[in-house]
Amino acid sequence: MxxxxxxxxxxxxxxxxxxxxxxxxxxxxxxxxxxxxxxxxxxxxxxxxxxxxxxxxxxxxxxxxxxxxxxxxxxxxxxxxxxxxxxxxxxxxxxxxxxxxxxxxxxxxxxxxxxxxxxxxxREKRFKLLSPDDAVANASVTVTEDHAGAIWLGTFGSGLYRWYENKWQGYFLSTGNQRGYVFSVIGDGVGRIWASAGEEDLYVSQGGEFRQAVPSVHGVKAILPTRDGKVWVALKSGLGCLTGNNYRQFQPEDGVRRLEIRALAEDQAGAVWAGAGDGTLYQVVTNRAQSFVPADERVPHAIWSLLADTNGVIWVGTFRGGLLRFADGKFVRITQQQGLPDNVICQILDDQAGNLWMGSQQGVFRVAKSELNNVAAGKQASVRCKAYGLYDGLPSLECSGGYQPAAWRLRDGRMLFATLRGVAMVEPSSHSANQLPPPVAIEDVWVDGQPQGKSTQAGRPASDEKELSAVRLVVPPGKKQVEFRYAGVSLYSPDRVRFRYRLAPLDKDWIEAGVRRYAQYSYLKPGD
The missing domain is CATH 2.130.10.10 (YVTN repeat-like/Quinoprotein amine dehydrogenase)
Structure with a gap:
């Protein structure tokens, strides 16, 4: 100076x-x-x-x-x-x-x-905890934003909360032993708040006072107000719809079986989609339902979450069956084998920037819709996901599922995910993926349960990384199983490291291993 x-x-x-x-x-x-x-x-x-x-x-x-x-x-x-x-x-x-x-x-x-x-x-935590101090001990089940910009949070045991102008306000909707249990909450277009509480009974509030809906509706798993003013309810025993004071429950002759339904969505054309516990996806148009079942569904996987995309694709989150892409009457299943961190998809949100964010029982992860579409079209074998865990600020790895809405995208773009220890809030536009792959090393090789010494072609132990890369392992005849043990080190988020491996030319494609740190091969043919 x-x-x-x-x-x-x-x-x-x-x-x-x-x-x-x-x-x-x-x-x-x-x-x-x-x-x-x-x-x-x-x-x-x-x-x-x-x-x-x-x-x-x-x-x-x-x-x-x-x-x-x-x-x-x-x-x-x-x-x-x-x-x-x-x-x-x-x-x-x-x-x-x-x-x-x-x-x-x-x-x-x-x-x-x-x-x-x-x-x-x-390291900066990507996710921030949004939860009243007296509700942290109880799981957050459902979360939404109303027409005024207030955030509503329903819990297992602590009741219903409203967050507005940096203040929490608590509500108990029912009485008795279940008074603190709120399973679903959502606002409609005219300022009312709808909730499932107590014994999964339907409640409605206008002007701050909650009362049981008339006519009474029981066994409510999810609530969806639609653009035409109707309120749809996913039930323990099927699908119902409120139009003013008139209530209708769909019957088998309407195309909906009396099965548990836990997820609802409305598409751009106004059709309502419902996901059932037996893996059936329903589309309701003009009071008539059409059902769709994945062709590969040998064991039913309950549908836990739904997202209707603007291009007509329906994204279906299942319990232990991964993610389904439904378009033009056809399902394509994407699971851990194609790179997803978990097969339990509790929540699905669109960040309006080309990505889906999904809550699972192994944290929250983000994946580009273009990659999901490419896998569905057979253009690529797997997807690349950005996974978030405890190191990123999630209060719990297990996101809430089974009731909807369990995640919500706010009008300002931030996203909320209900977890077993509160609601996690994230600003998706501030996230840049860590593109640095962790250093990977083969730590050991075992043949028929016995470790093999890492030696050079000269017969002595490898002394550095250069020599280690030139190690030649000879497996004699008569051996049955070869096991490679490997590791990848990331200090950014060590609990999120995922592996894939390939033994060329035996494996034509990469094999998704998830968190598993070994690869086993049996009865390898002779040759290099």
Whole structure:
């Protein structure tokens, strides 16, 4: 800097030149950013913290452009380009102020070594918890947004909650032992709130007071107000519809069997789709239903979630049967064999950016619809998913299912997923996938239950990675089973690492292994 800035003497303790050609300085008791000969930002939180002689201090710019200041005694600070600063402390579960070392790895994890505090990893949580303090102990079952922008949350045992203008308001809809149980909640186009509560009875509210619907409806698993003003209910014993004060339950002669239904959706043309416990998908048009059953359905897989896409495709989430794509009267099943993290699809949302987000019993995952369509068309064998787990801020890996709506896309684009420990909220547009594949290594090879030494062609143990890559394993005649044990290391989200393997030329395609870390082959033919 020069004297025209009013500071002819700068006693500099640390400097950092950043990627935008700015210079962050720790000088004269202040932490500031200079650019083009002028001070343009300052960390007010750090003012007068670093005065006099300062040592054991470091500065680092991360991949997002923020600057990290760490000091042995003053702690750790994250400073944004405009000077906004977060000081890590006990409220972050950060174990102390004596930060001795700092590192950012290839996956953008931040690591800090704290004297008598250990090695600490810091990473922004993608998901935020949305739950009243007194409801965290009970599972969140259903979530929705009403016409006024309020968020409604139904729980197993703690009742119904409304979140509006940063305040929670609680409701108990029924009486008796089941008064705190709310299974489904949703708003309609005229401001009413519909809910299934207590003994799965249908309730309605207008003006803040809930009462049991008239006529009474029981065994309600899901509720769907449609654009024509009707309210559809998925029932323990079939499908029902309210038109004003008139209620109709569909009968077998209407095309709907008296079976459990747990999912509803309305398509662009106004048709209502319903998913049954025996795996049957119903389409209701002008009070008449047509049924569809997957041709590969040897064992029925209950339908737990539905999404009607704008292009006419119906996405069907099943219990243990993966994801179904239904279009032009044809089902295509996509499961863990094609790359999905789980075969239980509790929730399906469209982020309006070409991706489906699905809640499962193994966390939440995102997959491009283009990849799903390509698999359905036979253009590719598997899909690539971005999976999110506990390390990403999910309060529980198990998302709520069996009642709908269990997930919701807000008008501002954020998405809500009900889990067993509260509602997880995520901003999908802020997510960029980690494209770095984890380093993979074959750790060991076993033949007929016996480990084989990793040796070079010269007959001695491999001493480094270069020699290890040239290892040649010879399996003598008479052996029956060969097992390869492998590993892939990701510090970004170690619980989300998934594997696929291929033994060329024996395997024509990659084999999805999920979290399994070994591949077994029996009775391999002679040859290289």
């Amino acid at each position: 020069n004297p025209t800035n009013g500071e002819p003497n700068l006693f500099i303790s640390a400097l950092l030149v950043t990627s935008d050609h700015s210079v962050w300085t720790v000088a004269n008791g202040r932490v500031r950013r200079a650019k083009d000969g002028a001070w343009v930002a300052e960390s007010e939180a750090c003012r007068d913290l670093f005065t006099g002689y300062v040592d054991r201090l470091g500065l680092h710019e991360d991949a997002q452009g923020d600057v990290w200041l760490y000091h042995y005694g003053k702690g750790l600070f994250q400073i944004e380009p405009d000077g906004q600063t977060h000081a890590f402390g006990v409220h972050d579960n950060f174990p102390g102020r004596r930060v001795d070392c700092f590192f950012e790895d290839r996956e953008w994890n931040i690591w800090a070594g704290v004297d008598r505090g250990g090695l600490i990893r810091l």
